[in-house]
Amino acid sequence: MTTSGQANRREPMLLREVIGDVLRQARTGQGRTLREVSDGARVSLGYLSEVERGRKEPSSELLGAICGALEVPLSQVLADAAEQMLHTERAAADRTVANIDVATKVVIPQHLAMAVA
Amino acid sequence: MTTSGQANRREPMLLREVIGDVLRQARTGQGRTLREVSDGARVSLGYLSEVERGRKEPSSELLGAICGALEVPLSQVLADAAEQMLHTERAAADRTVANIDVATKVVIPQHLAMAVA
Numbered sequence: 001m002t003t004s005g006q007a008n009r010r011e012p013m014l015l016r017e018v019i020g021d022v023l024r025q026a027r028t029g030q031g032r033t034l035r036e037v038s039d040g041a042r043v044s045l046g047y048l049s050e051v052e053r054g055r056k057e058p059s060s061e062l063l064g065a066i067c068g069a070l071e072v073p074l075s076q077v078l079a080d081a082a083e084q085m086l087h088t089e090r091a092a093a094d095r096t097v098a099n100i101d102v103a104t105k106v107v108i109p110q111h112l113a114m115a116v117a
Numbered sequence: 118m119t120t121s122g123q124a125n126r127r128e129p130m131l132l133r134e135v136i137g138d139v140l141r142q143a144r145t146g147q148g149r150t151l152r153e154v155s156d157g158a159r160v161s162l163g164y165l166s167e168v169e170r171g172r173k174e175p176s177s178e179l180l181g182a183i184c185g186a187l188e189v190p191l192s193q194v195l196a197d198a199a200e201q202m203l204h205t206e207r208a209a210a211d212r213t214v215a216n217i218d219v220a221t222k223v224v225i226p227q228h229l230a231m232a233v234a
Contacts, residue, residue, distance in 0.1 A: 013181070013191075014177035014178065014181065015177040015180055015181070015191065015195075016177040017177070018195075057174070057176055057177060059174055060131035060132040060133040060134070060174060061131065063132055064130070064131065064132070073202075073203070073206050074132065074202050074206070075199050075200075075202035075203035075205075075206055076199075078132075078135075078195050078196075078198050078199035078202055079195075079196070079199040079203075081195050081199075082192050082193075082195035082196040082198075082199055083192075085190075085191050085192035085195055086190070086192035086196075088192075089190050089191070089192055
């Protein structure tokens with residue numbers, strides 16, 4: 001295993017982290033700056049930056065305003081977040097299987113490991 | 118139009134309303150009580166009830182705990198929320214088209230109205 005203390009930050013597991021990633025991807029995909037989007041959403045630049053980094057929990061109203069400024073429907077943000085979260089959950093499940101193998105010295109039959117993956 | 122003052126509550130537009138609906142559907146679909154799930158998630162029954170009704174904004178940590186108690190992956194909750202939000206957005210778009218027609222007496226060409234719908 002190559003996990004380190006900060007490994008769990010690389011793959012977001014909390015809703016605000018996933019939402020932040022999706023919002024940042026939407027903004028940078030449009031080639032827009034934090035300033036442009038924060039002005040459009042009427043939030044401070046620093047606040048939007050914190051939301052994108054998954055450090056602030058935006059209220060539903062503010063999330064709606066940010067989606068409006070990005071001209072991305074909230075349904076699309078949620079669909080993207082669902083996809084990213086699914087990817088993260090699968091990666092975490094893979095790590096759990098690997099950890100059981102290493103830590104407890106239990107031999108996991110090939111067909112079972114494949115079923116979990 | 119048959120809209121009334123409370124019409125906008127029927128179709129949730131805010132994230133916390135959609136998430137609340139999805140969580141309640143998951144719980145009732147399992148035939149479980151508020152008490153059972155709130156105990157499992159270590160939140161108060163009243164708090165969970167408020168979350169389900171879209172009145173409280175759960176933190177990402179609490180949302181994770183509620184999903185854990187329901188044994189539903191967050192990715193599934195988000196996918197369900199995305200689907201419900203898409204439905205709501207389409208219904209709102211339909212209402213907007215209808216409102217423009219009635220309120221401003223503008224004739225909307227058939228092919229345009231169909232494109233928006």
